[in-house]
Amino acid sequence: MAGDSRAGRARYYDGQTAQVHEVAVRPTSHELVMYRPADSSIVARWPIGEVTVLGDLGHEAAPPVVRRGSDARLIVEDPELRRQLAGWVPALSPLVRAPAPVTGRLAGFGSALVALLAMLWLAIDYGSEFAAPLLPHHLQAQLGESVYDELTADKTECHGRQGLAAINGLANRLAEAADYPHPVTVHVIKGGPVNAFTLPGGILVFYSDLIDQAKDEAQVAGVLAHEIGHVVHYHPTKGLVRQYGLDLIGKVLSGGYSDVTTLASGGNLLLALRNGRAFEREADTTGVKLLDKLGLRADGVSSFFQQMMEKEPKDSAAVLGIWSSHPPTTERIEATKRPAIGKPPFTDAEWRALRNVCR
Amino acid sequence: MSETTSPWARPAAPAELPAATPQVAEPDLAPSRPTYDGKLGELYAIYLRHLVLMVLTLGWSRFWGRTRLRRYLWNHISVLDDRLEYRGRGLELLIGFVLVVLILAAWAGIMWLVWVELLGERPFGNVGVFDLFSLSVALIGFPLSYVGQYAGLRYRLSRTRWRGIRFAMAGSAWGYGATATFLGIANAMTGQLLTPVVSVTLARPRIANARFGTLPFVFAGSAGDIYGRFVGYYFLNLLAWGIALAVAIASIGGTVKALDVSGEDFAQLFSQPSLRTVAIILAAVVAAYLLFSLLILPLRCWWQAYWFRYAVSHSRAGNVLFATSITTRHMWGFMVLNYLIVVLTLGLGWPWVTHRTLRLIASQLWLYGVPDGTVIGQPPGKGPRFGEGLLEMFDVTGI
Numbered sequence: 222m223a224g225d226s227r228a229g230r231a232r233y234y235d236g237q238t239a240q241v242h243e244v245a246v247r248p249t250s251h252e253l254v255m256y257r258p259a260d261s262s263i264v265a266r267w268p269i270g271e272v273t274v275l276g277d278l279g280h281e282a283a284p285p286v287v288r289r290g291s292d293a294r295l296i297v298e299d300p301e302l303r304r305q306l307a308g309w310v311p312a313l314s315p316l317v318r319a320p321a322p323v324t325g326r327l328a329g330f331g332s333a334l335v336a337l338l339a340m341l342w343l344a345i346d347y348g349s350e351f352a353a354p355l356l357p358h359h360l361q362a363q364l365g366e367s368v369y370d371e372l373t374a375d376k377t378e379c380h381g382r383q384g385l386a387a388i389n390g391l392a393n394r395l396a397e398a399a400d401y402p403h404p405v406t407v408h409v410i411k412g413g414p415v416n417a418f419t420l421p422g423g424i425l426v427f428y429s430d431l432i433d434q435a436k437d438e439a440q441v442a443g444v445l446a447h448e449i450g451h452v453v454h455y456h457p458t459k460g461l462v463r464q465y466g467l468d469l470i471g472k473v474l475s476g477g478y479s480d481v482t483t484l485a486s487g488g489n490l491l492l493a494l495r496n497g498r499a500f501e502r503e504a505d506t507t508g509v510k511l512l513d514k515l516g517l518r519a520d521g522v523s524s525f526f527q528q529m530m531e532k533e534p535k536d537s538a539a540v541l542g543i544w545s546s547h548p549p550t551t552e553r554i555e556a557t558k559r560p561a562i563g564k565p566p567f568t569d570a571e572w573r574a575l576r577n578v579c580r
Numbered sequence: 581m582s583e584t585t586s587p588w589a590r591p592a593a594p595a596e597l598p599a600a601t602p603q604v605a606e607p608d609l610a611p612s613r614p615t616y617d618g619k620l621g622e623l624y625a626i627y628l629r630h631l632v633l634m635v636l637t638l639g640w641s642r643f644w645g646r647t648r649l650r651r652y653l654w655n656h657i658s659v660l661d662d663r664l665e666y667r668g669r670g671l672e673l674l675i676g677f678v679l680v681v682l683i684l685a686a687w688a689g690i691m692w693l694v695w696v697e698l699l700g701e702r703p704f705g706n707v708g709v710f711d712l713f714s715l716s717v718a719l720i721g722f723p724l725s726y727v728g729q730y731a732g733l734r735y736r737l738s739r740t741r742w743r744g745i746r747f748a749m750a751g752s753a754w755g756y757g758a759t760a761t762f763l764g765i766a767n768a769m770t771g772q773l774l775t776p777v778v779s780v781t782l783a784r785p786r787i788a789n790a791r792f793g794t795l796p797f798v799f800a801g802s803a804g805d806i807y808g809r810f811v812g813y814y815f816l817n818l819l820a821w822g823i824a825l826a827v828a829i830a831s832i833g834g835t836v837k838a839l840d841v842s843g844e845d846f847a848q849l850f851s852q853p854s855l856r857t858v859a860i861i862l863a864a865v866v867a868a869y870l871l872f873s874l875l876i877l878p879l880r881c882w883w884q885a886y887w888f889r890y891a892v893s894h895s896r897a898g899n900v901l902f903a904t905s906i907t908t909r910h911m912w913g914f915m916v917l918n919y920l921i922v923v924l925t926l927g928l929g930w931p932w933v934t935h936r937t938l939r940l941i942a943s944q945l946w947l948y949g950v951p952d953g954t955v956i957g958q959p960p961g962k963g964p965r966f967g968e969g970l971l972e973m974f975d976v977t978g979i
Binding site (some may be wrong): 237238280296331 | 617626632639648662663744745793951956
């Protein structure tokens, strides 16, 4: 059995008071005995089966040895005594289980973090391209419907049956031409601005001011084809996925530290705007292609932009530059220019009905 | 000095005692400082592991990561040769967070039901039910962040042990939240002139309600003690702001005039930035920072260092007195440099900042005396079962 010389010093807290006892420790066949070295008086006896270590050397400098169910603690700073205790009582082996060298851990976790962030970035930037179409359509549609309800809660929706049938008919023909496998729904909202937008799940929203102020049906068809471009490329869903993913990266890196999160949000905003400009260019190109494919007049996109430019000569997207969600209008006019040839997108009756959709 | 209760119940002037009075034993005022023996590399290893797991679990591992970091930091701080011990669990933090999420979800559900059933889904002007919910959460978030700070402190103290004895926190978090909200609004309405009252009133419950086991802490501060210094700081601060603004306006105006650039040129600069523009903007930010730091921040650090020294030296735990000699320069490192480290490293400098802060505390906090361990027992109750949900939701949670 071990003699006193093998027992180094440790600190014992009784768990009842804040007294500190300098103790020596020695085991018997079934107990760990703490006693005062000065007079060998016993301070505590712990059954070996009830002894355990809280924590580990990777986190605690001196993981406390405790008796289960008790607030008492034995703190062993002396490495030699720790080694002895671990030898006597297997349950105390965490006292000597040193963590991996710190340089190895730093290199391992550091490179894992860089690799994971790079993968996450790639997954967000490129993965959303592939993942968005795979997201169940009914979920995208549910999301789109709820956003639509929220955005239009205080607006008046137009219900002209024939007008809605005309615009929905063309929208679905364009979507089919792009092999989009789901139905598309177009809502018309009374009033302005002169705008249209797309929500997840193939939901399009047109403001009636856009229809009223369009010079001809080719312009409405052009804008519609552009929005269908967003639909068939799943731009709204991709945008949401990217935004969420980038926010996540920002939060992970900043540890939630508010000022850093704000900086990261600023960066995310710029990235979202860059995504927005890329989406708009893609939708412009696709819209014109789809109209061409169906043999319809495809000059409406550029003539609509031209009309917007005439009304507001200052190209706000060009002025805003990196802060704009859209490419410069002059660039878009050039990119979508087509001759005024092809079948009319709507019959006269359809176009009249669409003009009167809100009346 | 407004310390009215001597920890040893000793008369203020022992020389006037009658000769027959038995001598009161001199208190043990042996000075000591806490020690911090953490290693920056080890702290970073734990932190990087935490970040890796955060990415893998989409942020849900943060409760466990925070717990691991606390275990490391607490156990590398020793007071009177005995280490602190942190025994909180990640699961407790997760449950605390989920509970607050459920309460908010219930609140959202009630609002939605009222909107659908009673109001027939009619919007309130241009405001939808989602906007109203966000607004209501933002409004209650302000007082709840104070409640969360107090409740979070209670949780952390209840999971902290020294010499085997748990810390504890009495008092009502809701009461603290109400007081802090009221004082925050009052201070804003009086141009921050109530700052000493706010500081002392909010420090008192946080210190005086803290317990080491059965031993309460005592705070003997009074706003009256620090008003003189504050008024000096307040008006010097106004003067410094005036000078800083005047210098900034003059230098910006002078630069614009000298470069002869129009508003459109400016718009062009910011919307289509070249590398040169970015460099110029960075240089301007650095110049603004230098100006701001030269005039404003030292004053702020001076005041904060004073307030820290005051608050610490007016606190005690039984017969253990506290004191600190923290200076304006220390406070500069603590407030300004730490902030810059975290922001400029996009958060990755957090362990470095924590390490610096704990080393500062270890070098500048003095304890006089030792507690009588024989009379200190475990506090009644084991503290809250879950923790920090409100803090997580409505406040920035550091470690």
